[in-house]
Amino acid sequence: MKAKxxxxxxxxxxxxxxxxxxxxxxxxxxxxxxxxxLGTWNGIVMQFPEFGVMVVGTMxxxxxxxxxxxxxxxxxxxxxxxxxxxxxxxxxxxxxGQIMGVFVxxxxxxxxxxxxxxxxxxxxxxxxxxPPVIATIAMQMVWLGLSTGITNGETLSxxxxxxxxxxxxxxxxxxxxxxxxxxxxxxxxxxxxxxxTTYGKKLYMCGTNMKAAKFSAIxxxxxxxxxxxxxxxxxxxxxxxxxxxxxxxxxxxxxxYVMKIILILVLAGILPDGGIGKMFNLIxxxxxxxxxTSGVNMFSELNTYxxxxxxxxxxxxxxxxxxxxxxxxxxxxKKPKKSESAA
Amino acid sequence: MSKAKRLTRRTEFxxxxxxVALCIVIHIVSGGNLLVPDKxxxxxxxxxxxxxxxxxxxxxxISGGFDLSFPAIAAFSYSLSTTICLNAGLCQDNxxxxxxxxxxxxxxxxxxxxxxxxxxxxxxxLVTLGTQTMFIGLSMGIFGMKEITSKLPAGFKAxxxxxxxxxxxxxxxxEVTSDLSVCIIFLIIFIILASFLLRKTMFGRALxxxxxxxxxxxxxxxxxxxxxxxxxxxxxxxxxFAGMLRVCLTSQSVPKALVGKExxxxxxxILGGASIFGGEGTVFGTMCAIGxxxxxxxxxxxxxxxxxxxxxxxxIIILVGITVSAVQAxxxxx
Numbered sequence: 001m002k003a004k005x006x007x008x009x010x011x012x013x014x015x016x017x018x019x020x021x022x023x024x025x026x027x028x029x030x031x032x033x034x035x036x037x038l039g040t041w042n043g044i045v046m047q048f049p050e051f052g053v054m055v056v057g058t059m060x061x062x063x064x065x066x067x068x069x070x071x072x073x074x075x076x077x078x079x080x081x082x083x084x085x086x087x088x089x090x091x092x093x094x095x096x097g098q099i100m101g102v103f104v105x106x107x108x109x110x111x112x113x114x115x116x117x118x119x120x121x122x123x124x125x126x127x128x129x130x131p132p133v134i135a136t137i138a139m140q141m142v143w144l145g146l147s148t149g150i151t152n153g154e155t156l157s158x159x160x161x162x163x164x165x166x167x168x169x170x171x172x173x174x175x176x177x178x179x180x181x182x183x184x185x186x187x188x189x190x191x192x193x194x195x196x197t198t199y200g201k202k203l204y205m206c207g208t209n210m211k212a213a214k215f216s217a218i219x220x221x222x223x224x225x226x227x228x229x230x231x232x233x234x235x236x237x238x239x240x241x242x243x244x245x246x247x248x249x250x251x252x253x254x255x256x257y258v259m260k261i262i263l264i265l266v267l268a269g270i271l272p273d274g275g276i277g278k279m280f281n282l283i284x285x286x287x288x289x290x291x292x293t294s295g296v297n298m299f300s301e302l303n304t305y306x307x308x309x310x311x312x313x314x315x316x317x318x319x320x321x322x323x324x325x326x327x328x329x330x331x332x333x334k335k336p337k338k339s340e341s342a343a
Numbered sequence: 344m345s346k347a348k349r350l351t352r353r354t355e356f357x358x359x360x361x362x363v364a365l366c367i368v369i370h371i372v373s374g375g376n377l378l379v380p381d382k383x384x385x386x387x388x389x390x391x392x393x394x395x396x397x398x399x400x401x402x403x404x405i406s407g408g409f410d411l412s413f414p415a416i417a418a419f420s421y422s423l424s425t426t427i428c429l430n431a432g433l434c435q436d437n438x439x440x441x442x443x444x445x446x447x448x449x450x451x452x453x454x455x456x457x458x459x460x461x462x463x464x465x466x467x468x469l470v471t472l473g474t475q476t477m478f479i480g481l482s483m484g485i486f487g488m489k490e491i492t493s494k495l496p497a498g499f500k501a502x503x504x505x506x507x508x509x510x511x512x513x514x515x516x517x518e519v520t521s522d523l524s525v526c527i528i529f530l531i532i533f534i535i536l537a538s539f540l541l542r543k544t545m546f547g548r549a550l551x552x553x554x555x556x557x558x559x560x561x562x563x564x565x566x567x568x569x570x571x572x573x574x575x576x577x578x579x580x581x582x583x584f585a586g587m588l589r590v591c592l593t594s595q596s597v598p599k600a601l602v603g604k605e606x607x608x609x610x611x612x613i614l615g616g617a618s619i620f621g622g623e624g625t626v627f628g629t630m631c632a633i634g635x636x637x638x639x640x641x642x643x644x645x646x647x648x649x650x651x652x653x654x655x656x657x658x659i660i661i662l663v664g665i666t667v668s669a670v671q672a673x674x675x676x677x
């Protein structure tokens with residue numbers, strides 16, 4: 001049977017489909033009609049792209065076997081700089097075309113800062129040999145510190161420039177929301193890069209065993225830097241979408257995203273040990289998490305902390321499940337602890 | 344190798360020198376305003392809870408684990424415990440019952456952590472990230488914990504303001520009295536306990552062995568599963584205690600207060616010479632690192648750094664610290 005073989009190869013897809021069905025059933029039974037209204041699904045489609053894009057960015061680091069904890073704060077810093085540029089350069093009476101010109105420059109500022117953040121992360125990890133978790137936690141503190149220092153901890157509102165949020169809420173071809181379009185484009189490009197280029201093959205190789213990859217004539221230092229640059233640039237694009245939803249930039253917006261995004265990746269079977277996981281599973285896991293978020297919001301007696309209880313439980317359950325799934329895959333060779341410092 | 348030479352190769356030695364140098368520099372820059380009793384009392388008071396957390400984080404890290412959930416455990420334990428005490432009218436003059444309840448809750452949560460980590464051999468960072476989010480959700484979502492400030496049982500406040508000795512200075516015309524809090528004794532007890540545990544007991548040896556290489560430790564006859572379970576349970580208990588101590592010292596119980604605390608404690612522990620891969624780290628180094636962090640964040644205003652830039656300053660210190668120790672480790676391992 002073809003389907004059986006497919007699920008045997010992709011045990012996570014099967015579990016995700018079960019989870020998805022369960023989540024849909026639970027909300028259908030508890031909320032019935034309101035859950036299946038067009039408005040609910042419109043909200044779901046509008047909301048998931050901003051962290052969906054960040055998930056794709058972080059995925060690159062996970063496939064390499066690194067955890068990136070700094071992306072949210074880096075994104076906030078980059079967008080704060082971008083928003084500052086926009087606020088300083090948009091004058092009254094400018095035509096939409098001129099404002100768009102400012103936006104393009106701001107876009108490149110954000111991308112450049114994202115790339116710089118990626119290079120710093122990559123250099124700390126590859127050249128200095130600092131473990132990725134620690135390096136990125138420290139960088140996260142630095143970016144947060146820079147943003148709070150520059151903004152004095154205040155929110156930078158984009159109210160004077162309504163065009164930015166208008167673009168974020170516009171639809172393309174009349175029915176595709178703009179953020180969704182960005183997400184689809186980035187997802188497809190990332191999918192092609194990960195699964196159909198030599199870079200993607202090297203990514204999986206480095207993630208499986210950094211040392212072996214090094215001895216197979218892969219420039220692992222460059223791989224780490226390039227991967228972090230790609231990942232952090234994509235995360236900064238996600239941050240820009242977040243700015244358009246909130247219509248403001250702040251030093252600590254989206255703090256809970258780190259946890260949420262790691263949960264989504266683990267749920268999709270992309271573990272931070274590196275080198276494993278299929279990208280298409282991400283679509284299901286992003287959907288599951290967004291449906292839970294939107295569903296919890298529909299109950300007036302529940303707050304966001306009920307949501308975080310669900311996420312936490314889900315992460316623990318999925319991790320426990322992953323140990324049982326691991327048995328069907330070829331076992332990774334036990335590495336001595338010290339040699340992992342390269343990974 | 345001579346003893347002096349061995350000393351200079353250890354991270355703790357450099358951390359200690361940095362601590363001393365920092366004290367002297369800040370003392371001079373601030374115009375003789377650091378190494379005076381009242382300032383030292385403030386810093387020791389600020390160090391108490393962070394120090395106990397750092398010790399918890401240290402023992403976990405020595406065993407090769409990575410615990411993100413300890414602030415969440417502490418926060419849940421103290422908020423539930425203070426709520427119970429408040430509603431039952433306990434702890435009006437003696438805070439012991441509150442501490443016992445908090446420690447019991449901490450133990451249960453720690454056991455949950457330990458059960459998952461020891462039974463399923465999972466990445467400890469991911470597990471504790473999950474349990475951390477769970478515990479936060481549990482305390483503020485399911486249990487609906489609220490801030491308790493003015494109504495806090497009097498027993499807790501009494502412990503927080505109890506003093507060993509006090510010191511009076513005259514600033515201008517008015518007299519300022521600063522107290523050395525009793526709670527510092529708990530930190531000293533925990534430092535002694537942790538040193539004893541790590542140096543003199545089989546359990547401590549087992550932690551270092553597991554951190555060095557889990558497989559080897561298993562072959563050498565250590566019961567890895569049981570050791571890990573006990574470790575996380577004890578850490579939960581101690582976190583429950585430290586959380587309660589924080590309530591006493593700040594005389595308020597804010598369920599949200601400790602969110603994100605792990606992001607400053609863990610880098611500090613690494614700054615103090617602990618290795619994220621396990622098997623390395625000492626109590627002395629950790630306490631020096633916590634001392635550095637506390638002194639710096641308490642002296643920011645004296646040093647002329649505006650409040651908004653303090654995060655950045657902390658981040659840079661951590662970044663420089665871990666870079667130096669990483670470079671050192673790289674050189675040592677060839």
